[in-house]
Amino acid sequence: TLTLLTSLPQLLHSPSHSCGNQQLLQVSERAMVLQRSGVLPPRESCELLVLDRSVDPVAPVVHEWTYEAMVYDLLPVEDNVIRYSADTASGKSEVKDHLLDDASDDLWGQLRHEHIADVYTSLSKRFTEFQEKNKAAKYQSSKGAAAQPAMSTGNIRGLIQALPQFREVLGRLSVHISVSSELKNALNARSLTDLGELEQNLIYGDANSQDLIKFLSERGASLEDSDKMRLLMSYIATHPEKLDAVKRAQWQKLARLDDQDMAAVCNLAFLNVAVTKQPGAQQPKGLSFGLKPKKAKKTYRRREGAAGQEQYALTRFDPVLLDVCEEALANRLSSDEYPYVRAPTEAAPEDFEATRIASVRTNRSATSWARKDASTTSPSSATQGSIGSMLQGLGLRGGSAASAGGASGGRRLIVFVIGGVTRSEMRAVHEISQRSGRDVLLGSTAVLKPLGFLSQLRSMGSVGQ
Numbered sequence: 059t060l061t062l063l064t065s066l067p068q069l070l071h072s073p074s075h076s077c078g079n080q081q082l083l084q085v086s087e088r089a090m091v092l093q094r095s096g097v098l099p100p101r102e103s104c105e106l107l108v109l110d111r112s113v114d115p116v117a118p119v120v121h122e123w124t125y126e127a128m129v130y131d132l133l134p135v136e137d138n139v140i141r142y143s144a145d146t147a148s149g150k151s152e153v154k155d156h157l158l159d160d161a162s163d164d165l166w167g168q169l170r171h172e173h174i175a176d177v178y179t180s181l182s183k184r185f186t187e188f189q190e191k192n193k194a195a196k197y198q199s200s201k202g203a204a205a206q207p208a209m210s211t212g213n214i215r216g217l218i219q220a221l222p223q224f225r226e227v228l229g230r231l232s233v234h235i236s237v238s239s240e241l242k243n244a245l246n247a248r249s250l251t252d253l254g255e256l257e258q259n260l261i262y263g264d265a266n267s268q269d270l271i272k273f274l275s276e277r278g279a280s281l282e283d284s285d286k287m288r289l290l291m292s293y294i295a296t297h298p299e300k301l302d303a304v305k306r307a308q309w310q311k312l313a314r315l316d317d318q319d320m321a322a323v324c325n326l327a328f329l330n331v332a333v334t335k336q337p338g339a340q341q342p343k344g345l346s347f348g349l350k351p352k353k354a355k356k357t358y359r360r361r362e363g364a365a366g367q368e369q370y371a372l373t374r375f376d377p378v379l380l381d382v383c384e385e386a387l388a389n390r391l392s393s394d395e396y397p398y399v400r401a402p403t404e405a406a407p408e409d410f411e412a413t414r415i416a417s418v419r420t421n422r423s424a425t426s427w428a429r430k431d432a433s434t435t436s437p438s439s440a441t442q443g444s445i446g447s448m449l450q451g452l453g454l455r456g457g458s459a460a461s462a463g464g465a466s467g468g469r470r471l472i473v474f475v476i477g478g479v480t481r482s483e484m485r486a487v488h489e490i491s492q493r494s495g496r497d498v499l500l501g502s503t504a505v506l507k508p509l510g511f512l513s514q515l516r517s518m519g520s521v522g523q
Contacts, residue, residue, distance in 0.1 A: 065104040065470060069399040070391065072109055082108060082399045102402055104470040107386055111477030112329040114378035116261060116295045118480050118511040119288040121254040123372045125177045126170035127481035129158070129237060131508050132244040144236045156233050165230045171485050173373055174241065181235055188231065249277060253285055255371045257292045262374060267293070267300070274312050284512055286313045290323050298332035306334075322515035379473065379500075380486040386471055387494050470497040478506035 069086050085108075092098045111118070122128065134141050138158045143151050160167035165184075169177050245251055256273055259265035270293055278286060290313060294300060301309070301324065310320040327333045385391045473487070479502040491498040 065098065065472075068102040068105050068402050070105060070107045070386075070396045071399060072113070072396055086399045104472055105386060106472045106474065107382070107391075107396065109379075109382070109473065109475050111475065113382070113475065114483075115326050115329040115331050116292055116375075117377040117379070117482050118478070118506050119291045119295075119508060120257055120261065120375055120482070121250060121285075121288065121372075121508075122375070122480070122482045122485075123174055123254065124170070124481070124485055125172050125174055125238075126158075127485070128174055128241050130481060133237065133240055140237060142233070142236050142240055144232060154233075156237075163230060163233075165234060169234065171488060174238070177234075177238055178242075181231065181238060185231055185235070188228070248282055248285060249280065250285070251372070252277070253281065253289060257289055258372065258374045260289075260293045261296050263296075267297070271312065278312065278314055283315060283319055284509060286315060287319055287323055287512060288508065291326055294323065294333055295326055295331050299335040301334050318516055321520040322512055322518075324520070325515040325518050328515075328518060375482070377480065377483045377486055379475070379479075379483045380490060383471065383473065383487065383490050383498060384494075386473075387468070387490070387496055387498070468496050470499065472499045472501065474501040476503055478502055478504040478511070480506050 069082060069089070071082055085106075089098065093100065122131065129135060129140060135158065139155050140158055141153055141155055144154050145151055157163070158166055160170075169180065172180065253273075256265055256269065260270065270289070274281075274286065274289075290309060306320065306324065310317075313320075315323070324333050382391070386396075475483070479500060484500060484505070487498050487500040490496075
């Protein structure tokens with residue numbers, strides 16, 4: 059990967075996470091070998107930040123409300139192919155497959171990071187505009203109307219010319235109209251709007267254990283076990299040391315979970331979550347999503363008014379990775395929390411400036427975003443692989459202001475997360491890259507699905523075994 063990106067990285071990591079120092083040194087040594095052989099530049103030209111899944115145990119379980127994340131969470135998707143039900147011209151329903159890929163479906167690329175409410179609005183607007191502008195669509199919508207005038211030869215010719223575009227555009231629209239309709243059905247059947255709002259209220263401190271008890275008491279019997287697990291995990295990860303043996307049994311009974319599912323909830327401890335109080339342990343900090351920027355955002359969203367209140371109540375969550383990337387781009391990462399694996403090369407100011415200018419080159423022909431590889435990685439493989447796989451181009455994905463027509467404003471940032479990344483984190487990287495005008499790449503050992511993440515936690519047995 060570094061060869062393709064023609065970048066010599068400054069390698070940073072978090073010693074509080076479980077990243078293997080030996081493997082990090084191997085990556086650094088490999089980069090230095092490439093540098094000495096002339097493959098990479100003489101000075102560091104990008105930052106490579108290595109984290110693991112414990113950086114944010116909430117992101118894999120909280121319900122995300124953007125289109126792509128919901129599709130991969132709630133609908134059957136295998137190897138980026140979604141299976142959905144569609145109505146035929148004869149009124150029958152048939153099952154179809156569709157590849158979710160930007161290259162073959164530009165509408166998917168435009169909608170994937172949009173909030174689901176915006177997707178519904180956009181699809182409706184696009185379909186109306188298509189009917190108004192396309193000759194074949196106009197004719198199709200007018201069929202059956204009384205006293206239709208005879209079509210002229212010119213009109214028939216125009217209709218024939220419009221038919222291929224009609225089929226192509228209508229085909230793409232119909233796919234996403236059908237998929238979004240299935241998402242709406244899943245939301246209603248699983249009460250996910252109310253559950254998702256409670257999740258985010260718990261994460262941001264706007265709800266407490268009493269609210270959770272009330273919700274599970276009233277709605278728990280009708281909820282899916284996986285949704286109840288995710289709700290409990292959102293609470294536990296942000297409210298440390300709340301479970302002793304008695305309270306664990308009480309929560310398990312209230313949520314109607316079996317022993318294996320409750321053990322999976324408590325296995326957040328493997329991700330450095332203080333699930334239970336440990337004798338002699340320091341006062342836990344827990345995960346805080348109540349940073350000032352987030353509180354301001356949360357309050358602002360609620361002031362949008364009643365019309366937009368429900369939608370924005372479900373868009374407050376941003377993963378920790380967004381904060382980490384913002385700090386890294388602003389050169390504000392603490393050297394204690396994120397030290398260099400090797401000290402940066404000393405360079406004179408003019409050398410550094412020359413390197414900085416060279417590092418913002420964007421050679422798109424040499425860079426592979428590896429969309430297919432990143433999104434088709436099986437969730438069960440999230441704990442496999444090694445940091446060395448970064449040098450083999452595993453799972454790089456990201457955004458580039460330069461590729462969108464903007465100018466890159468500084469060094470490229472590469473973030474690699476061991477243990478898998480979530481689609482909320484992919485969205486965050488895309489947004490911060492566009493907003494900052496900087497190249498930000500996100501790589502990992504896997505792209506996680508929530509159910510796959512829960513399965514991994516179940517397979518780990520119980521903490522203490």
